Amino acid sequence: xxxxxxxxxxxxxxxxxxxxxxxxSPRRAQRLAWRAHETLRTLVAPLTYAPExxxxxxxxxxxxxxxxxxxEDNQ
Numbered sequence: 001x002x003x004x005x006x007x008x009x010x011x012x013x014x015x016x017x018x019x020x021x022x023x024x025s026p027r028r029a030q031r032l033a034w035r036a037h038e039t040l041r042t043l044v045a046p047l048t049y050a051p052e053x054x055x056x057x058x059x060x061x062x063x064x065x066x067x068x069x070x071x072e073d074n075q
Contacts, residue, residue, distance in 0.1 A: 026034065
């Protein structure tokens with residue numbers, strides 16, 4: 001299947017970052033976000049295509065990467 005890899009023509013906004021876990025201290029906004037989303041759970045599922053997942057992906061692309069080329073995915 002596919003692996004998500006951000007790429008927009010002529011854009012360098014996405015930068016991979018490594019965080020030293022032992023030195024990490026969450027800021028206030030991060031603590032608030034953690035509390036607001038503490039009920040979310042992870043799900044390990046088999047690799048399959050689901051139309052609702054793809055619709056969510058397209059929505060994300062159109063909001064986060066509008067006009068950068070990644071928002072034009074139609075497959």
